[in-house]
Every structure is written in structure tokens, then in C-alpha cells.
Amino acid sequence: MKRFWIGSGMASVLVAAAFTLASCGGGSSTTEAPKTADSGTAPAGPAPTPDLDNGGTVTGKVTFDGTAPKMAILDVSANPVCQKAHASAPLRSEEVVVNPNGTLKNVFVWVSAGLPDKTWQVPTTPVEIDQNGCEYKPHVIALMAGQPLSIKNSDPTNHNIHPQPSVNQEFNESQAPGTPAISKTFPRQEIMIPVKCNVHNWMRSYISVVSHPFFAVTGDDGTYTIKGLPPGTYTIEIVHEKYGKQQQQVTVGAKESKNLDFTVKG
Amino acid sequence: MDWPRRSCAFARGHLFRAMDNHWLHRFTILVAVCTFLLVIAGSLVTSNDAALSVPDWPLSYGKLIPPLEGGIRYEFAHRALAALVAALTITLAVWMERAGSLRWMRRVGWVAVVAVLAQAALGGLVVRLITPKAATIAHACLAQLCFGLVVALAAGQSMQLDELPRLNEPAPLAAAVALFGQTILGAMVRYGATGVAYHIIGAAIATILVMWAGLRIPLRRPALALLTLTFSQVFLGVGAYMARVVNLTVPQPLPLTVSFTVAHVAVGSLAFGAAVVLTMAPPLAHEGVALA
Numbered sequence: 001m002k003r004f005w006i007g008s009g010m011a012s013v014l015v016a017a018a019f020t021l022a023s024c025g026g027g028s029s030t031t032e033a034p035k036t037a038d039s040g041t042a043p044a045g046p047a048p049t050p051d052l053d054n055g056g057t058v059t060g061k062v063t064f065d066g067t068a069p070k071m072a073i074l075d076v077s078a079n080p081v082c083q084k085a086h087a088s089a090p091l092r093s094e095e096v097v098v099n100p101n102g103t104l105k106n107v108f109v110w111v112s113a114g115l116p117d118k119t120w121q122v123p124t125t126p127v128e129i130d131q132n133g134c135e136y137k138p139h140v141i142a143l144m145a146g147q148p149l150s151i152k153n154s155d156p157t158n159h160n161i162h163p164q165p166s167v168n169q170e171f172n173e174s175q176a177p178g179t180p181a182i183s184k185t186f187p188r189q190e191i192m193i194p195v196k197c198n199v200h201n202w203m204r205s206y207i208s209v210v211s212h213p214f215f216a217v218t219g220d221d222g223t224y225t226i227k228g229l230p231p232g233t234y235t236i237e238i239v240h241e242k243y244g245k246q247q248q249q250v251t252v253g254a255k256e257s258k259n260l261d262f263t264v265k266g
Numbered sequence: 267m268d269w270p271r272r273s274c275a276f277a278r279g280h281l282f283r284a285m286d287n288h289w290l291h292r293f294t295i296l297v298a299v300c301t302f303l304l305v306i307a308g309s310l311v312t313s314n315d316a317a318l319s320v321p322d323w324p325l326s327y328g329k330l331i332p333p334l335e336g337g338i339r340y341e342f343a344h345r346a347l348a349a350l351v352a353a354l355t356i357t358l359a360v361w362m363e364r365a366g367s368l369r370w371m372r373r374v375g376w377v378a379v380v381a382v383l384a385q386a387a388l389g390g391l392v393v394r395l396i397t398p399k400a401a402t403i404a405h406a407c408l409a410q411l412c413f414g415l416v417v418a419l420a421a422g423q424s425m426q427l428d429e430l431p432r433l434n435e436p437a438p439l440a441a442a443v444a445l446f447g448q449t450i451l452g453a454m455v456r457y458g459a460t461g462v463a464y465h466i467i468g469a470a471i472a473t474i475l476v477m478w479a480g481l482r483i484p485l486r487r488p489a490l491a492l493l494t495l496t497f498s499q500v501f502l503g504v505g506a507y508m509a510r511v512v513n514l515t516v517p518q519p520l521p522l523t524v525s526f527t528v529a530h531v532a533v534g535s536l537a538f539g540a541a542v543v544l545t546m547a548p549p550l551a552h553e554g555v556a557l558a
Contacts, residue, residue, distance in 0.1 A: 078336045078337070082336075093517050157333075158327065158333055160319055171396070172396050196315070198337045198341075199319045201337055
């Protein structure tokens, strides 16, 4: 009798584990409807969009102060396809990219405070991230909560895309070469979600999800532009994967343009 | 009249049983070696950040054999070795049952089967639920227990123990418990569930307990092995930590960090195995009789 109970107990544990495995999924659904960032419910009536004609504009640049660090060469020898893609020049880490004009690339810039309590219209145009040459292009992307994210694989090799958010749903999906783009959405605001590929452990990227449309990422000239802001006083925050955050206040009026530069010490 | 034939049959049966036990013991050692290799394979997966390189389970990229590239190589090798160890452990339990092994050994054999199947299910959970901390830590710890169970079987066969040894000497058991506690703490540090300070304090306590066990049972190979392994383990732990700290600004995982971390896990398993062997040693052996 005792044996029977022990045996039954073990069988129950294994069956329960099998059911758990069968029922668990691998992340958020690709068909998830876009939702607003704060409430998590669909907005009632037409949601506002940035007033590009009458709104204020904040522009600026992020300057790097110091000697540009030499980024490490990434060992891509684990995959011949990746090795071939970087046969002419080695792949370097994009953790710190200082532009030739002394500015910093891949800095996420956004309005972190001061906006009126509104639910903004979510763009339906997807933001694209491509796995190309065994690296993520672009390295830092930003999109609105609920906006589609299109994940492409242009490489003739397998990748897995694995964002590691804290407040959004984590997912991990494989993407074979030549397969269609994967579409995902993040329903909640979350800044600088790390993204990695576990097949190629050097591949790193960051996704920022914002509940409003007032954000930018610095590019090859290190500048940013945020347009269509309603008149008011705002906190502009920059976030860099290595150097962290900085904030400044700015006040803009209707049709007014303000310059707001940042300096990041290396 | 019939007794010579009977004697011959008895002698032949005895011989076959002795041969059977001999091969059973060898097979148990093989299972222990494969389980140890599986622990190393698991550590290679984690150290190379390849745990989720295959997002599906039990299949791999929807196939039995996925494209073997990048991190997939580590993860698939781990899965293949796990399947082999599961098959070997089940075979061992069935063999012991059929060979009429001692009751406690048969029981431990089946416990090992349940442990190894639970370990496979946990591995699947880790993949499907995307590395939940509790399941990932449990997966690391259960691996050590699976190894310990098979080592206990091999040691029991080697020492020809008729029954599970009674606790005559608490020092080896305390050392085994402390070393297993270190496995739990090490896994917690690795998966960010706690800081490294607890693991360092645990290392100090485990080392003291191992030295106590070594002093209580002197001049014995398992005791010496346990002491050597534990001291090496402390060195490897420091190496693994320093390799990470010194290269904080360099993209991980670096081969140096991977090597130290995998060696730290492997030697930790061996130290735990040695402590299990020492715990099982009969009282006579405690008094200075060297084990075969």
C-alpha cells in the first residue's frame, strides 16, 4: 500500500510537470492588439497625435567628453556565416560608439516628465530590427507601447531573438534564415530592454518602449529632434547603455524651437 | 547422487552472479561518469549563455537534430547527453532489480530514475518558461543530487555494503550537506537570486567542515580527495569571480571566465561525490582501513 502511494505521488508529479510544459507558451502573442501604455485599455475616441505644425521642438546633440574607448573585437568564430560576414573587418562591440564629430551614437532621448495626461495615438507603422551580419541593426531602437516591432533575419543562419524586459512579457523565438519577419508588441512603457541572441552570445541590442511619441535615438551625427510638443516645461532624459542617465529641463512654447545639448563624460 | 551436479549448478550460478555484479559495478561507474559529464555540459551551456539558444523543447528547432551552430551546439549536446544519462539510469535501476541487488540499492536506483526524469522535466520548464529563477536554480541543484545518488550506488557496490550505513561519524555527512548547500548558493549567485557574499561565507564553512571530516578520518583516499578537491574548489571559485570582475568592461562570456566557471562547477561536483563516498564508508573503514 505504501509503495502504491509513493508510486502514485511520483506519477502525479511527472504528469503535472508534463501538463505544465504542454500549457506554457513562449512569450507574448504575435496577434496581440496594440494597447495604450498606462491604462492597458483601448482609448475612447480618436487619440491625439503630435501637432507638428504648431507644437514646440527640442533639438540638440549628445557630445562625448574624453578619449573614445576602443571597443572590444567580438569573437564570431562560433559560426562560419558570421565569420564570413566580418572577414574584411572584425566586428566590434557597439557598447560605446563615438562619431567622428565627437558625439555619441545610440543614445535614447525622451521626454520623461511634463507631458499632459493623455493617451497618444499609437502608430501602426512597424519599427524594424534586423539581424544582419550577426549583429542587430540598429543597435538601439525606440517605439511606442503597442506599436508593432518587426523582427527580420537577413542572415543565412539561425538566430533567436530574446528580449529580457522587466514589466513587459519576455519572449524567446527562433528565426530560421529566409523566414518571414516576426511581429511583436510591447504593451507597457519600459526603457532600454536588453535584447540578446543566445545562439550568438555577442549579439546585444536595446529596445525602449514609451507611452507617448516624444522620443528619439541619436545616430551618426549624434543629434536628436523631438517635434510637436504641446507648450510646456519638460524633463528631457538621455539614456546610454554604458553611461546611464542624464536629465535637463526645457520650456517650449507653440511653434518654438529650443536647443538642449548634453555632454557625456567618458 | 545428484549433489555433484547441484554443486556445479550452484557454483556456476554464483560465478554468474559474481560476474554480473562485477559488470553491474562497472556499469554504475559508467553512469556516474556520464552524469558527471552531463553536469559539465550543463555548466558549459550556462557559462556560454546558450541556455535559450534552442527555444523549443523537447524538440530542437522542431527537429530531432537542430542546425549545430553557435550556442545551439552546447544546448543540443546537453540535451543529447541528458537523454543518454536518463536511458543509462533507467537501465541501471532495471539491471539492479533483475540482478537481485540489495534492497536499499534498488530503492536508490529508482530514486535516481525519478530524479533524472524530474531533472529533464525541469530542463523543459526552464526552456519553455524562459529561465524562471526558481526552476533554473532547482535544475542546477538536482543535477548535483542525481550525480550524488549514482556515486552512492557505485560506492555501495564497491564497499559491498549490506545496508545503508548508520551515521557513526557526523563529520563527512556535515561536509556533504555543506557542499550541497554551496551548490544551492552558487546557483543562486549565478542566476542573480543572491549576492556572492553568502557563497563566500558558505565556502568558509564548507572548507572548515571538510577539514574536520578529513581530520576525523585520516589517511584515507576519499578523505584526501575531498580535501584536495575542496581546496582546489576555493581557488577555482576565486578565479571564476576574478575573471568576471577584471573583465567587467569586456563583452562576456570570455573563454577565461567560461573555463574557470565550468571547472568550478565540475570540481564542486567531484567534491560533493567524494563527501558522499566518505559518508557511506562503514565504521571499520573510518578507523583507517583504506578502501579498494
